[in-house]
Amino acid sequence: MTETKGYFGQFGGSFVPEPIQALLDELEATFEKYKDDPEFLNEYRHYLVDYSGRETPLYFAESLTQHLGGAKIYLKREDLNHLGSHKLNNVLGQILLAKRMGKTRVIAETGAGQHGVATAAAAAKFGMKCDVYMGAEDVERQRLNVFRMEMMGATVHAVETGTKTLKDAVDAAFRAWMSDLEAFYVLGSAVGPHPYPTIVHEFQKVISEESRRQILDKEGRLPDYVIACVGGGSNAIGAFSQYVADEEVKLVGVEAAGRGLDTDQHAATMTKGSVGVVDGMKTYVVFAEDGQVAPVYSISAGL
Template sequence: MTTSATLPNADGFFGEFGGQYVPEPLKPILNELAAAFEKYRNDPEFIREYNYYLKQFSGRETPVYLCANLTEKLGGAKIYLKREDLNHLGAHKVNNTIGQILLAKRMGKKKIIAETGAGQHGVATAATAALMGMECTIYMGAVDVERQKLNVFRMQMMGATVVAAQSGQRTLKEAVDEALAAWVQDAENTFYLLGSAVGPHPYPAIVREFQSVVGREARRQMLESEGRLPDYCIACVGGGSNAIGLFTEFVGDAGVKLVGVEPAGRGLEYGQHAASLCLGGPGVMHGFNSYMLKDDQGEPAEVYSISAGLDYPSVGPEHAYLKDAGRAQYVYASDKEATDAFFMLSRMEGIIPALESSHALAHAMKLAPTLSKDDIILVNLSGRGDKDVAQIEAMVADGSVVPPCIIR
């Protein structure tokens, strides 16, 4: 199950990013988790059980799909999708929840705590906890609870308790704050199942490990489909789990350009976007050092995105490392570009993408016409957009989203 990456180091750093910036009482808990992860990550029985649930519960492997209609319309490069939207529960998140809950069971934990933004990690956690017979509590920003009501009900249907975070902006950052606080109070019996490639060591390495199945499959599938690797791998970036899952298996291939797409939101003014890598600077939050957006006091800034899974003021430390090393490029797409891509893929290919994934698709749609027909773009379609339909329908009704003419 090991990936091709050699980082983080023993202290949890990807270059200068990462680490374990936490209160002293948390360090033994994190070190216990790190030791368990190192013990089981290459254990044959653990790998066998993990792969069993990936196949039999989640339905892996997911295909790579050539968007023939979209490619023809745009001209230029071929656009392929890695169809993580076809996973059970509709997103890549279940790859990680299966792995972490299997780890929790081996550590003797009885309860699962998690945070969620768009609700996809929460739904995957609730489902996997139900499967494994574990008590589950999900923390979700109160704003996100309102805009993702369907996912809230799905979590509750599967037995999870959903706690609405009421502090601050009442979005993903606050959900993480409250989940961490609850974990510290009962760490002996509780496992904190972090959903993105963020947080203190060892979480960025754990999430990368369990999401790297995306890149391993995609690499082999592209070789089978085209006889070579893609020229571009593109993925949306909030915390960065779906992107690092795709990128990891291509990091060593100099000919493959890695592109992460952040949310430009309503614009690049303060509080109107969540483009941490593009517009932020180094800083520490939630126990790790990475790029982050800061306010005038140096605290995490207010952020915004139309997609609940991307409105986080920092980003996984490995992405910060890849940016500074020049191995990956990070760009941004606006709400309008993302919603246009949302409608375009729905109309042209009959595939409704998650708003998060629509940011990556938007950049691919801009890039493809500038390339030759011999070039290949692989987009990680990290989730399906069923969860976003009610939100988009309401925004179309009130005029805040105007569908492109192609659907009229």
């Protein structure tokens, strides 16, 4: 996974209208300026530890190990972060960049609601106005997270276009950004135009920095496999990052097969997709017969 100017192999890049490209260039310059800055990193670490509660445990799942009767299984407990997911790792990093850019309003998309909840909390913490775009279908399926975002002062916009799910929320969030170029877009996964995937990797790599140290402490060796679910890819990129150079460690990403890979009701874009441009980046996409991006099927919003 060598990155060249925002490309990972043939994937990535930036396919956006000009006004947005100017903002992305500014974001990239800010990120490059601060990513190794000791003061920035101290502040980021402070919030990871004292606000989010890191480090998260690497837990030996004894019953699951016995039940399955094969590999010794450890769980990296990202759910024990404040607000219940790994999303806060990235949100804290991006909001600290927003603060340095003098931003007072943030925009975010959300699917299951976890990224929206993390962004709403961080925006409240730093006194920023927060607008979250969420597909109307997801708003219905994930009422509790809508309630949590609103409780923390965010405005949740139910997106009624398309399939009324995550992809439409991303489109709506980009449109909102176009109409307020002063806002900061807090993007929640390893998707979107450069430099977002690079930024998300930088702020999620803490997962494998910790897990690598923890497994060496507990087992005196590296794991045979690291397994992560893949939605947009942020927990996977974070969980894999520090093992990429270890040839003996196999990295496995798992996509949702839904009602089956030979039906059109699944979310397996990497397994079944072809290369295309969506949400400002080159990636794998499942196309419908009419050439439009096909809706993904999942029993759970955003996953």
